[in-house]
Amino acid sequence: xxxxxxxxxxxxxxxxxxxxxxxxxxxxxxxxxxxxxxxxxxxxxxxxxxxxxxxxxxxxxxxxxxxxxxxxxxxxxxxxxxxxxxxxxxxxxxxxxxxxxxxxxxxxxxxxxxxxxxxxxxxxxxxxxxxxxxxxxxxxxxxxxxxxxxxxxxxxxxxxxxxxxxxxxxxxxxxxxxxxxxxxxxxxxxxxxxxxxxxxxxxxxxxxxxxxxxxxxxxxxxxxxxxxxxxxxxxxxxxxxxxxxxxxxxxxxxxxxxxxxxxxxxxxxxxxxxxxxxxxxxxxxxxxxxxxxxxxxxxxxxxxxxxxxxxxxxxxxxxxxxxxxxxxxxxxxxxxxxxxx
Numbered sequence: 001x002x003x004x005x006x007x008x009x010x011x012x013x014x015x016x017x018x019x020x021x022x023x024x025x026x027x028x029x030x031x032x033x034x035x036x037x038x039x040x041x042x043x044x045x046x047x048x049x050x051x052x053x054x055x056x057x058x059x060x061x062x063x064x065x066x067x068x069x070x071x072x073x074x075x076x077x078x079x080x081x082x083x084x085x086x087x088x089x090x091x092x093x094x095x096x097x098x099x100x101x102x103x104x105x106x107x108x109x110x111x112x113x114x115x116x117x118x119x120x121x122x123x124x125x126x127x128x129x130x131x132x133x134x135x136x137x138x139x140x141x142x143x144x145x146x147x148x149x150x151x152x153x154x155x156x157x158x159x160x161x162x163x164x165x166x167x168x169x170x171x172x173x174x175x176x177x178x179x180x181x182x183x184x185x186x187x188x189x190x191x192x193x194x195x196x197x198x199x200x201x202x203x204x205x206x207x208x209x210x211x212x213x214x215x216x217x218x219x220x221x222x223x224x225x226x227x228x229x230x231x232x233x234x235x236x237x238x239x240x241x242x243x244x245x246x247x248x249x250x251x252x253x254x255x256x257x258x259x260x261x262x263x264x265x266x267x268x269x270x271x272x273x274x275x276x277x278x279x280x281x282x283x284x285x286x287x288x289x290x291x292x293x294x295x296x297x298x299x300x301x302x303x304x305x306x307x308x309x310x311x312x313x314x315x316x317x318x319x320x321x322x323x324x325x326x327x328x329x330x331x332x333x334x335x336x337x338x339x340x341x
Contacts (some may be wrong), residue, residue: 055088077102093117175200
């Protein structure tokens with residue numbers, strides 16, 4: 001009886017072993033074949049150009065690239081849709097092969113110590129991108145003007161690099177942009193006049209800590225920037241058109257340009273203003289009484305200018321100490337010494 005049962009089970013066991021063998025034999029091939037081969041080749045080029053860093057150790061050509069760390073595949077097409085390489089040590093450049101990942105919607109390469117060289121124009125072929133973040137690296141050279149062809153972009157961050165040369169005027173052609181970060185670079189020249197004619201949405205604009213100079217274009221006065229930071233450059237002349245009671249600006253920073261020179265008495269404030277920095281310039285006149293209506297104001301610094309007259313008094317102003325008003329021409333009244341006229 002025992003022999004009969006054993007012999008009866010033998011075909012079942014053999015069949016199970018056969019299925020197990022087929023699964024183990026074919027599953028790696030199926031897994032490896034899921035990723036688009038052209039995408040895999042492009043990714044391996046990117047890894048090589050970065051010096052084959054440990055950060056990308058999971059990028060093994062024997063393994064399905066859709067399972068690699070920092071990589072996301074579209075579940076329907078298996079094309080690479082997101083690439084996020086973040087916070088690590090590399091030694092190299094951005095490979096032009098990145099332009100072959102034509103299904104990308106998000107590309108992030110940030111805080112990569114040792115990532116040098118230019119931004120390859122090949123990135124401009126990634127017309128599906130909605131997010132491009134290449135910040136906190138050591139990238140150099142110019143900003144490619146062809147980035148204006150990325151019409152789906154909503155977020156562009158090239159900050160904290162060593163980029164140089166002028167700002168491409170064509171960036172104003174990006175119709176869906178909500179934020180433009182070019183701060184903390186070595187950019188020169190003027191703000192393009194086209195930045196007063198953004199198509200579609202008006203982005204938050206961050207240009208601080210560069211070597212930009214000249215006049216701030218009057219055309220920017222037509223734009224309703226929610227957040228605008230032009231600080232720590234070398235701008236000169238008038239910037240009063242950045243203000244306006246009709247606007248919904250929350251953060252306005254034009255500090256530490258040294259040469260901005262206009263009458264502060266005549267500006268009108270957006271009621272939405274939360275942060276205002278104008279320190280370290282040559283701005284003159286008095287502080288308008290309308291500042292007392294800014295119930296959302298949390299940060300104020302008008303120091304190191306040529307302002308005069310009595311500081312408007314009201315509950316809002318009690319938030320700010322003497323450092324917000326120091327080293328001006330002849331401002332007086334609390335929190336500074338009282339006026340004697």
